[in-house]
Amino acid sequence: MRWMKRLAAATFLVGTLFSAGPAASADNYPSRPIRLLHGFAAGGAADTLSRIIADGLSKKLGQPIIVEAKPGAGGNLAADAVAKAAPDGYTIGLVTGAHAISAATYKSLSYQPAASFDMISTMVYYALVIAVRDDHPAKSLGELIAVAKQKPGSLSFGSVGFGSTHHLAGELLNAMAGIDIVHVPYRGDSQSITALLGGEVPVIVGTPVLLGPQIASGAVRGLAVTSPTRTALLPNVPTVQEAGIKDYDVRTWAGLLAPKGTAPAIIAALNRATLEALRDLELRQRLETAVGGEVSGSTPEEMKKLIETEITKWSAVVDRAKIPKI
Structure with missing residues (x-):
């Protein structure tokens, strides 16, 4: 009978240790x-x-x-x-x-x-912000849309990669404006900006944090931000909605x-x-x-x-x- 008592005690102890394991590990987290x-x-x-x-x-x-x-x-x-x-x-x-x-x-x-x-x-x-290089003929998003409608498929836009919010922001603009600007994926904001400045793509959808200095320097022109209201980082860049695309909202x-x-x-x-x-x-x-x-x-x-x-x-x-x- 003694061995049965020992077995029961051991079983209780093991069960107690396993049930207390996660709590114990959380008690001193992080170590x-x-x-x-x-x-x-x-x-x-x-x-x-x-x-x-x-x-x-x-x-x-x-x-x-x-x-x-x-x-x-x-x-x-x-x-x-x-x-x-x-x-x-x-x-x-x-x-x-x-x-x-x-x-x-x-x-x-x-x-x-x-x-x-x-x-x-x-x-x-x-x-996000839709931008072009400073020498692009489009001075506003409305003008860019007009160019895209005149020559469907002739323009392309860069983003941080396929399936990113940047990518779908551009695709949503295509759908809502009735245009066809072709997507070109890159591996990150920095690469897409380099591609824009180098002339690989005429348009990008990027983040204000990296495009802000380029816009301030005059190397890049911000055409529109994707939120319903202007952003504090780029107060002089209008919204997509201001360009006439009603209800466009990507944040x-x-x-x-x-x-x-x-x-x-x-x-x-x-x-x-x-x-x-x-x-x-x-x-x-x-x-x-x-x-x-x-x-x-x-x-x-x-x-x-x-x-x-x-x-x-x-x-x-x-x-x-x-x-x-x-």
Whole structure:
């Protein structure tokens, strides 16, 4: 009978250890550096945002946050890496609006944009800008649309890659303006701007953070921003709606997520640290200056709802524009 008592005690002890494992690991979280992945080129908007929030999170969590760029497939390579990482809170990801778009532009993904992750919080929302080189004959978006209508398919626009918000912003303009400007994907904002300046493409859809200095210098002309109202970073650039494209509205966003199955206590700790970081006035200013956008945190549930809503929205845009899925 003694061996039965010992077996019962051992079984109870093992069960207790396993049930207490996640809670115990969350109690001292984080105890080592955290890796923050994003899916776009170094030096671009996502990279800039990642480094700003990494600085804020590091101060709140007391551990280094190591930013790693893993560009490719409109952010999908990084998202896949995060989805497959250990759900221990030591690998997290920064995603943009392109994360939801992937569900609309790919026939299949190795992960589910909503179901494969535990959301942490949104960070910031921001517009894009449609721009041409300074020597382009179009002085306004209306003039560019007129040229595109006169010679369908003769113009092209560069973006950060197929399936990005930048790409679909251009495709939505095509659909709503009744034009056909051909998409040319690049690997990041910096490369698309280089292509514009070098004459590879006459038009790009880019981020205000990188196009702003080019516009200020006169090398590039900003024709329109994609939000319903003008952005603080480019106050003199009109909106697409001001050019007569009623109801046109494209704003991308950035947020943080973790692999599915991350302990709720760790998600709560990351959400709390993110919201606290976003309340810091200096950090808010850095984020807003970086993308000319609006800082806005959220609950994990609100971020999940945003992604699900965006998937529905962009699926409709893809279908309407008859964009073939990859």
